[in-house]
Amino acid sequence: MSIFSGLQPPEAFAEAALALGPAPLVACHNDADGLSAGAILVKTLQRLGTEPSTRIVGKGENAYSDAFLDELRGRAMTGLVVTDLGVSSRLPDLGLPTVLIDHHVPTGVPTHACVVSGIEDDPIPTSSLLAYRCAKAIGVETGDLLWLAAIGLIGDMADEDGFPEMEEARALGITALRKAVSLVNAPRRTASGDASAALGLLLKADGAKAVLSGAHAETAALLQAKEEVKAALDAARKIGPKVSAEVALIPFSSPCQIHPLVAQAWRTRIRDRIVIAANFGYREGWVHFAARTGEDRDLIAFLAEHRPPGAGEEYGNGHRLASGGALRLADWNHFVHAIGFGPELEAAA
Ligand SMILES: [Mn+2]
Structure with missing residues (x-):
């Protein structure tokens, strides 16, 4: 049914x-x-x-x-x-x-x-x-x-x-x-x-x-667009993840929408945690992030569980194994604590 x-x-x-x-x-x-x-x-x-x-x-x-x-x-x-x-x-x-x-x-x-x-x-x-x-x-x-x-x-x-x-x-x-x-x-x-x-x-x-x-x-x-994205991705690939009990989080800043690619790349290397690539520079006033998992986990359920109070339509949609969202800075800071991190991963308002 x-x-x-x-x-x-x-x-x-x-x-x-x-x-x-x-x-x-x-x-x-x-x-x-x-x-x-x-x-x-x-x-x-x-x-x-x-x-x-x-x-x-x-x-x-x-x-x-x-x-x-x-x-x-x-x-x-x-x-x-x-x-x-x-x-x-x-x-x-x-x-x-x-x-x-x-x-x-x-x-x-x-x-x-x-x-x-x-x-x-x-x-x-x-x-x-x-x-x-x-x-x-x-x-x-x-x-x-x-x-x-x-x-x-x-x-x-x-x-x-x-x-x-x-x-x-x-x-x-x-x-x-x-x-x-x-x-x-x-x-x-x-x-x-x-x-x-x-x-x-x-x-x-x-x-x-x-x-x-x-x-x-x-x-x-x-072709020119491809070059621009490649350069941004090469820079973000050099950044290592921060790890909490359930999540490996890769923080970086780029105007390009490379967070799904960064999350995808780390997903194959980190198998025991949810991978979240967080882009602090994609859009003014927001943190955009992509979540992936190599485990059999339901990311939509995980994100719903940790949903910050101000999250809107752009949060936690997609698919079980590939989700993500966008949060205003205050909501991001709420979220990042909810998933087990401290002030070092807060966005500066
Ligand atoms: Mn699409």
Whole structure:
């Protein structure tokens, strides 16, 4: 029996898409999975005769914040599709047809939207794969969308999970697909966090090889983004962890979104503790952190247990083995004591 009611399979998109009107907005996350899901949905909605616009939700933003709601209210659009940005009952009710396509653990299921979720499937599909299955369910041409589904599957490390679509996509050239993922994932980690070149390239290119070829101007911008991130990561890799009973914490400061990469790198080296990479320099007034574990532990439950009183929507979401969040400085200081550290890991206000 499902613990979430109201979640739909991709087949539900066939009907929901037709209600979105002539000018829908596609809002997507800025990573490879979110961008490729966004690109699939834009192309699908175009094939239904609509003119979709796009909005990438990126650095320091949350699709369920009041600021984003205010922005949406000011936009001329006839419907809304939100993908790879989580599922929350805080989804704004704009009085417009709304579809969510997502694979994160819902923090609540909104009743005024069609929510296509893979959370109860085993294995859990990525947002890009859900978007591809949505396109299939509608019956539009999907032959040129399979590589985009694979970009998200590889980006979210679900390419070995046995999805038949991924096995089919291997014939397109796995090496080129992997390299394209690495490029598309780069800009969202830079100091600016602007992934518009990556989405532009996914919409223009006819496959992974075209992403890499340099035939499109965006490729140079993505290569530059990759260099910027690499330099930041090289610096952060030199910092060692501080250890409490349950947690190994790596503190550093960078405007780049490298905390997930730092946590991932230490996760393979520290097997008996939860790894938290804490970035004090990502955004003014906040500490952003990524949590990973090599143990069989539920990080969402761990973070909920130690949730500081002021934590918002951006805290403790994601997956059992890969979570994280962002906390204002006072809340971070509360949190860091709760997980067993002293004043040396507090953020200076
Ligand atoms: Mn994502």
